[in-house]
Amino acid sequence: MKSIPKSLSELIESFKLLPGIGEKNAVRLSFATLNLKEDQVTKFSEAVKNIKLNIKKCKICNNLTENSEICDICNDKNRNNDILCVVENTKDLIHFEESNAFKGKYHILEGLISPLEGVNPDDIKINQLINRIKDENIKEVILALNMSIEGETTSLYILKLLEGMNVSVSKIAAGIPVNADMEYLDSLTIQKAIEGRNKLS
Amino acid sequence: MKSIPKSLSELIESFKLLPGIGEKNAVRLSFATLNLKEDQVTKFSEAVKNIKLNIKKCKICNNLTENSEICDICNDKNRNNDILCVVENTKDLIHFEESNAFKGKYHILEGLISPLEGVNPDDIKINQLINRIKDENIKEVILALNMSIEGETTSLYILKLLEGMNVSVSKIAAGIPVNADMEYLDSLTIQKAIEGRNKLS
Incomplete structure (x- = not known):
């Protein structure tokens, strides 16, 4: 032009x-x-x-941090040091923080295992996660990854690595989103919701 | 957040x-x-x-200009100084330039008359246009405004002002766009296309 x-x-x-x-x-x-x-x-x-210029990655959890090596969440003395929530990226962390549902610490993987796209376990921050679990004496790990093939593969891989280590591992619940119209949900979501049904009486 | x-x-x-x-x-x-x-x-x-910092408005035609008072088009000695194409804004000028269909000079109105939105003739650069036509001894004016109520009103208004002045005024053709599917055209466009039909034999 x-x-x-x-x-x-x-x-x-x-x-x-x-x-x-x-x-x-x-x-x-x-x-x-x-x-x-x-x-x-x-x-x-x-x-x-x-x-x-100002934004760096937290040395501990890979979250974004402003003008410091360690992010606000890792620095927060009021948060539970025993529980780690494992997420794919910073955006997911921000979502979780906004929900106010979690008061432990986070670990950002910076990706998911995806053989199709050539992303191997070594390409994302899994080793760093395992080291943290050992070094920081973590008691519980919550896997909060997408319900996609890549997310499930990554969750399974981490679960395998943690076998035999003295740490409780859980995965966030799959099911019907709040306020969703049943009509528009895919059958896999409905399947997951039925599998994960909670006994009421 | x-x-x-x-x-x-x-x-x-x-x-x-x-x-x-x-x-x-x-x-x-x-x-x-x-x-x-x-x-x-x-x-x-x-x-x-x-x-x-760098972009200013051309003092002559209101086009954008970089680090100078007069834009490249007004400065271009190879362009026809007798014809003025009147457009609504810089984006329209750029479109016209890309088509390579016009080798005269431009005048940007910076808006269209719109009583509904409170835009009066004095709010846009019509007086400047009239002065240019007198001062630069323009022989032909092409009105290239949108086929909207505002565009048509502005064209009519300018046409009235130019009555009695020794200048030829034309309006760009309305009709079917090239490559358009007839099926999706509104009836006003079709009406304009029929009104403006060209005799072939």
């Missing part, structure tokens, strides 16, 4: 690096950025710069 | 300022930015900063 000023086309190229943003959308977002207020644009630019 | 590092949540807030980007999408894009390479993030941040 020769008729576009250089600064604008550079911003378009940057937006296009993000997933799900094509040419048209990148043009739309760039024009929208141009129409923001001066201070909003300054903040936006600073925020983009700071994200690589 | 208390479990999100400050730098990350600041970027999320910035993305949310852009149209069509809600909370979930902003989180997705922010994580994607975090996963870009170091130099890509630096370029992204610079591009956002430069867009307000």
Whole structure:
């Protein structure tokens, strides 16, 4: 696009690096950025710069941390040190934190085992998890991975590795989501929900 | 979201300022930015900063221009100075430039007359257009505005103002888009296409 000023086309190229943003959308977002207020644009630019500058990975659990080696959750003295919740990525951790349902610590695997995509156990943070369980004297591990082939494979693999170690392992429940319309659920979910049924009387 | 590092949540807030980007999408894009390479993030941040810093409006036609008062098109000595194409905004100008169908100069109105939205003729660059036509001794004006009520109103308004001035005024053709499936066209488009039919024999 020769008729576009250089600064604008550079911003378009940057937006296009993000997933799900094509040419048209990148043009739309760039024009929208141009129409923001001066201070909003300054903040936006600073925020983009700071994200690589300030954000690191926690040395213990791989969570994101700001300007420190250890994340807020690992540093939190009020949390239960005996229980580890194993999740795939930071987004899942954030979801769990928002639910307020868990007050232990986390371990982020940074992926799931997937032979199809060439992701082997050594490519994700499983060894680090096993070492933590030993070193930190963890008593309970909750596997909170997706109910996909990759998630199930990874859960099974970790379960095997923990055999014989003095740690209780559980997996989060599969079943019908709250507020879901039964009509639209797949049969595998219904199957899992029936398998995991809870006796009421 | 208390479990999100400050730098990350600041970027999320910035993305949310852009149209069509809600909370979930902003989180997705922010994580994607975090996963870009170091130099890509630096370029992204610079591009956002430069867009307000370097890009100005052309004093003649209101097109975007980089580090100069007059845009490349107005500066281009090889273009026809006698014809002005009147468009609503910069995006439309870029579309026209990409089609390579027009080699005259442009005038960007920066909006369309819309009594409903409180946009009056004085709110857009119509006076500037009239002055240009007089001062630059323009011989032909092509109105290239949307086929909407606002576009048609604006075209009519400009046509009235140009009455009695020694300038030829035309409007771009309305009709069936190339490659469009007739089945999905609205009846107003079909009506315009029939009205504007071209005699072949």
